[in-house]
Amino acid sequence: MADTTFPKHKVLPWPAVPIPTPDEVYAGLTDQAKEYPLSLEKQLRQSENFKKPENLTTVRVLDLSKGMIIGNWCSSMLSELGSDTIKCEPPDGDPLRWQTPFGRKEYMIKDAETGEPIGLHFLHEMRNKQSITLNLEKPEGRELLKKLAVHVDVLIENYPPGQFDAWGIGYRQLKEINPRLVYCWVGQKGQWGPSKDKPGNLDPTAQASCGFVHGTGLPKEFGGRPTRSAMWMADQVGGTSAAIGILAALLYRDKVSGKGQFIEATAAEAIIRILDYNWGWYGFDGSIRPRYGNWDLAINIYAVNPCKDGYFMVGGGHDRLWYRIWRTVGQTRPDLEDEILDDKALRVVTARLPHLRQVKTYTVLADWQKDHSRADAMHQLLAQQVASGGVNYIDEVAEDPHFKYRGHVDEIDDQLYGKVLYGTSPLLEDKAPARLKWIGRPLGYDNEEIYLKLLGLGPAEVAGLKKRGVV
Amino acid sequence: MATPDFETYCQHLFDHKTAFGKPEALKGYRVLSCTQYILGPSCAAYLAELGAEVIKIETPRRGEPMRHTTPFNEPLLYPLSRWVPEAGTGLGFFGANTNEEFVSLDFHRPEARQAMLELAAKSDVMVQNFRPGTFDRWGMGYQHFSKVNPRLIYQWLGGFGGWGPGRVRASYDILGQAMGGAFGITGEAADRGGTPSKHTIWLADYWGGMMAAVAVLAALYYRDTVSGEGCFIEYSQVHGVTRMLEYALPLYGRYGVRRERWGNWDTELCAHGIIQCGKSSYPDSKNPQEAEVGYILVTAHTDEDFKKLCGVIGGKDLATTLAKHDDRVKAENQGTVYDAIEAWAKDKTKEDVATLLDKAGILNQPVWNAKEVSENPHWKLRGAVQWIDDPIYGDLHHQGPAFKMSDTPPRLKWALKPVGTDNERVYGRLLGWTKSKLAKMEEMEVI
Amino acid sequence: MASETSSGVIKQGLVLTCAKCSTKNYLDPYPFWNFSGNTKCAGCDALYAVTFVKGQQVSGPTASSGKADLLPGYAEDKTGAGITGEGKIRPAPQARPDPFTGQQKQITKSLRGKPLSGSRLKKEDLVGSRARFIADLHKT
Numbered sequence A: 001m002a003d004t005t006f007p008k009h010k011v012l013p014w015p016a017v018p019i020p021t022p023d024e025v026y027a028g029l030t031d032q033a034k035e036y037p038l039s040l041e042k043q044l045r046q047s048e049n050f051k052k053p054e055n056l057t058t059v060r061v062l063d064l065s066k067g068m069i070i071g072n073w074c075s076s077m078l079s080e081l082g083s084d085t086i087k088c089e090p091p092d093g094d095p096l097r098w099q100t101p102f103g104r105k106e107y108m109i110k111d112a113e114t115g116e117p118i119g120l121h122f123l124h125e126m127r128n129k130q131s132i133t134l135n136l137e138k139p140e141g142r143e144l145l146k147k148l149a150v151h152v153d154v155l156i157e158n159y160p161p162g163q164f165d166a167w168g169i170g171y172r173q174l175k176e177i178n179p180r181l182v183y184c185w186v187g188q189k190g191q192w193g194p195s196k197d198k199p200g201n202l203d204p205t206a207q208a209s210c211g212f213v214h215g216t217g218l219p220k221e222f223g224g225r226p227t228r229s230a231m232w233m234a235d236q237v238g239g240t241s242a243a244i245g246i247l248a249a250l251l252y253r254d255k256v257s258g259k260g261q262f263i264e265a266t267a268a269e270a271i272i273r274i275l276d277y278n279w280g281w282y283g284f285d286g287s288i289r290p291r292y293g294n295w296d297l298a299i300n301i302y303a304v305n306p307c308k309d310g311y312f313m314v315g316g317g318h319d320r321l322w323y324r325i326w327r328t329v330g331q332t333r334p335d336l337e338d339e340i341l342d343d344k345a346l347r348v349v350t351a352r353l354p355h356l357r358q359v360k361t362y363t364v365l366a367d368w369q370k371d372h373s374r375a376d377a378m379h380q381l382l383a384q385q386v387a388s389g390g391v392n393y394i395d396e397v398a399e400d401p402h403f404k405y406r407g408h409v410d411e412i413d414d415q416l417y418g419k420v421l422y423g424t425s426p427l428l429e430d431k432a433p434a435r436l437k438w439i440g441r442p443l444g445y446d447n448e449e450i451y452l453k454l455l456g457l458g459p460a461e462v463a464g465l466k467k468r469g470v471v
Numbered sequence B: 001m002a003t004p005d006f007e008t009y010c011q012h013l014f015d016h017k018t019a020f021g022k023p024e025a026l027k028g029y030r031v032l033s034c035t036q037y038i039l040g041p042s043c044a045a046y047l048a049e050l051g052a053e054v055i056k057i058e059t060p061r062r063g064e065p066m067r068h069t070t071p072f073n074e075p076l077l078y079p080l081s082r083w084v085p086e087a088g089t090g091l092g093f094f095g096a097n098t099n100e101e102f103v104s105l106d107f108h109r110p111e112a113r114q115a116m117l118e119l120a121a122k123s124d125v126m127v128q129n130f131r132p133g134t135f136d137r138w139g140m141g142y143q144h145f146s147k148v149n150p151r152l153i154y155q156w157l158g159g160f161g162g163w164g165p166g167r168v169r170a171s172y173d174i175l176g177q178a179m180g181g182a183f184g185i186t187g188e189a190a191d192r193g194g195t196p197s198k199h200t201i202w203l204a205d206y207w208g209g210m211m212a213a214v215a216v217l218a219a220l221y222y223r224d225t226v227s228g229e230g231c232f233i234e235y236s237q238v239h240g241v242t243r244m245l246e247y248a249l250p251l252y253g254r255y256g257v258r259r260e261r262w263g264n265w266d267t268e269l270c271a272h273g274i275i276q277c278g279k280s281s282y283p284d285s286k287n288p289q290e291a292e293v294g295y296i297l298v299t300a301h302t303d304e305d306f307k308k309l310c311g312v313i314g315g316k317d318l319a320t321t322l323a324k325h326d327d328r329v330k331a332e333n334q335g336t337v338y339d340a341i342e343a344w345a346k347d348k349t350k351e352d353v354a355t356l357l358d359k360a361g362i363l364n365q366p367v368w369n370a371k372e373v374s375e376n377p378h379w380k381l382r383g384a385v386q387w388i389d390d391p392i393y394g395d396l397h398h399q400g401p402a403f404k405m406s407d408t409p410p411r412l413k414w415a416l417k418p419v420g421t422d423n424e425r426v427y428g429r430l431l432g433w434t435k436s437k438l439a440k441m442e443e444m445e446v447i
Numbered sequence C: 001m002a003s004e005t006s007s008g009v010i011k012q013g014l015v016l017t018c019a020k021c022s023t024k025n026y027l028d029p030y031p032f033w034n035f036s037g038n039t040k041c042a043g044c045d046a047l048y049a050v051t052f053v054k055g056q057q058v059s060g061p062t063a064s065s066g067k068a069d070l071l072p073g074y075a076e077d078k079t080g081a082g083i084t085g086e087g088k089i090r091p092a093p094q095a096r097p098d099p100f101t102g103q104q105k106q107i108t109k110s111l112r113g114k115p116l117s118g119s120r121l122k123k124e125d126l127v128g129s130r131a132r133f134i135a136d137l138h139k140t
Helices: A031-044 A046-049 A068-078 A119-125 A139-149 A170-178 A207-208 A235-259 A268-273 A278-287 A317-332 A334-341 A357-370 A373-385 A394-399 A403-408 A448-457 A459-467 B004-013 B016-021 B039-049 B112-123 B142-147 B173-180 B203-225 B237-243 B246-254 B303-313 B316-321 B331-345 B350-359 B370-373 B376-381 B423-431 B435-443 C130-136
Strands: A062-063 A084-089 A129-133 A154-157 A182-187 A262-266 A302-307 A310-313 A389-390 A407-414 A418-423 B032-036 B053-058 B100-102 B125-128 B153-158 B233-235 B271-280 B293-299 B363-366 B385-390 B394-397 B401-403 C016-017 C024-028 C035-041 C048-054 C056-063 C074-076 C107-109 C114-119
Touching: A031 B233, A046 B435, A062 A068, A062 C056, A068 A084, A068 A154, A068 A235, A119 A418, A119 B246, A129 A448, A139 A170, A139 A448, A139 B331, A154 A373, A170 A182, A170 B125, A170 B293, A170 B316, A182 A235, A182 B271, A207 A235, A207 B293, A207 C048, A235 A268, A235 B401, A268 B203, A268 B376, A268 B394, A278 B370, A302 A357, A302 B173, A317 A334, A317 A357, A317 A373, A334 A357, A357 C074, A373 A389, A389 B173, A389 B233, A394 A403, A394 B246, A403 B237, A418 B246, A448 A459, B032 B039, B032 B112, B039 B053, B039 B125, B039 B153, B039 B203, B100 B423, B100 C056, B112 B142, B112 B370, B112 B423, B125 B203, B125 C130, B142 B153, B153 B203, B153 B316, B153 C130, B173 B203, B173 B237, B173 B293, B203 B233, B203 B385, B233 B237, B271 B331, B271 B350, B293 B350, B303 B316, B316 C114, B331 B401, B370 B376, B423 B435, C114 C130
Parallel strands: A062 A084, A062 A154, A084 A129, A154 A182, A182 A262, B032 B053, B032 B125, B053 B100, B125 B153, B153 B233, B394 C114
Antiparallel strands: A262 B401, A302 A310, A310 A389, A407 A418, B271 B293, B293 B363, B385 B394, C016 C024, C024 C074, C035 C048, C048 C056, C107 C114
């Protein structure tokens, strides 16, 4: 299994602190007060998932993407909602499979059957998918893809622009073979245009090209620089957009047209879509939205600032909350509360927004925060019904009672990979909820099954294909 | 590799200027958007871009709070409503309510709740993001609406959900980012003097709306191809943030290792990081944003590309000592790589760096600001950003839809409208309200 | 605001009140949280050496000489009037060159110079829910 010298420290089983029970969570509430949350629980508890049907059981997805998380994310959205999802990798696997933080092989997990290691990033996004291999570099491989295309509803690929078309397996060709096929290309910046994708472009290419990186991080006046997301976040948002397009296309096909179509979803344009008001602001008068760190250009108080044991978020843009925040601060630092209340300029909501007023607000607030831990500050503010919370580290996320209770984080006892802690699908539904069936898949694990089931190729034929380097 | 023929084919197929000649994927679907801020509204807006008829329902006269959110003291769009023309709608409202019809309704009034029941009976989707239980108390919960319309998809969105220990918490985007875990791992590393950083977008909310739209569309698909039944969907944006954490969770669960910040570098690939260039691209600009030095992403993580990169930046030592990816991707070695690239870039603009790297066949992406993106021929050609002739406000610059479809493309029709603009049309057409009933409801401030 | 400790030494915090001119200098939390060096009073240019560790002031403010390592984020004089300007406080992040006016910006044209309804209206300026000058653009 894993390297036996690692980890050297003791690893607590999850959860380290038991998940609260409903009685503990709703203690002290009247039956009437408990009624609503309990009725929601009854409809949404993930322990009931497998008793219920799935939204997309009639849909089969073939995900040919590699090297980027955008395609994997998109197919995860569909696979968690019940689609029969096949990940089709080159014979030596999706490169993501072998990647691991800092190259640390000890971070990988080996499966119980083949002993093959898998990188945790790829593992987390290989959920509910089967793995086949196929060599598209070979003409015979491309012929097999054409045959597979007959049997799938959705095809996802992220190859360099025009590659599949040049190989005779692009949208233009496959739609002749399967007119019902929904063909989705995903990438960073697009298949066409002056800055279209070059082979090898990866997130944060999209993040940098769309204005996101420029706008994230401390302002230069604070000594900061433009900052990328820790995640390949543009890929995650782009993959979500792609899933929206695919579902819309399936709906239209099955209700109206009987035909598939070509979808193009880029990570950069998905971010451009949601970059708040960058574009409207520019159109007013050429304003270039500045980086504003952990404060907000449009709302004060709505920021994260340092505190005794980390970083802490407080929100309260409107008067009701503004005064309650300062009342909380005043309990231990009346001088700071006075500092704010004495300032006539801060009495009007919109007058709190200019940068210099925000500097004053947050300097005063931070002088209070420096003496309080995240938990302590949150507790005090909650008593005044002010929303606040700490910036959580990963272990705190995994152990948060609310997240454990609702199953935001859960542990699967996977048949192949054993106990794996993972982020669950947030798509909770009463009738046909999303769910996890398995978390990873060794390379080509399902070759025999899929090639027989879909193409009638028996084990001997598949072995021959393998020998010829076609799968 | 790409034949010009294919690129031209795509450009023609996905041209946003021809979108209006093509049908809409969600024609005939009706969505009620009883939403505020960004999380709920954006979910409905993504459906509106696909052609659903989306009716935004707001507090009479002054509308919902997001209209009153704008950076510093930037311009507003006027009128806020025909009743309050001296006030306007702020930039915070942009992008979250595109293509919609706008009506006003005071949910506290019994006449309003009756109207909602009648609207729900005729709609496919209901989207709301009020505090858990609020709509149920008002007789507008899933339990009520599903009785008048068993086919209704009822989507609730919020911060923490309606059940569990944290159910009472208010939903704020950056609170979701902070508690959900994305905030704590983003930003410069601690030992380089960095701090955690929020994502500049209201990410948990805007992307959360997309996730909820996925749930709604999947539910509609199931309803219309299999079950014929509606359902209740609950989306918690902090749950969404946690879903994004990828390897951090299994790494912690299996090995007790906690992922931390790694700044502008990549934990899995090297070289693949954003470095600082020493010079500003616009040294004579009066705009402080343009006076800043440039930044650029350099991608050369294959051994072959890394060797080429070393050739360009004069990193002979690195080409030998860190020739193998397994060596240079180590935490203790990455700094050496990026310090070397930055030293080379110290006397260059990001465009200088891009040109030199392009020439050597090394992938790169300059970090573009809002102006550079807005004026960029690539994004303009593709309609990612567009100038529109908005029928109410005039000449607006706005983002286009997030993705493209060949046959039923999503499209941008208008940015937003004043509160209650479409009262007469919607209440008249859908609920049969006469002129005198409309006048009475307006007088009573039900609408 | 300065507060006294039991030893009688005035212990400041992130809000540094200048001993000479009573200007309140706001040492904003991000750059000053772990800072050791000189800052400068925006009111009278007096130099102070301070050390903060996790936002706690562990030494200073003591009179210092030389140059300022980091300027305050903002300052207000003893009457509460704001002090701004180059060399006094660090510049504010700005979206464009013109300085912040404190008033809601009013515009009637977009960046492209085309009509845009970005200024206050009165009821008589409206046609339905739309500004007349926008409605008139499309009159045939």
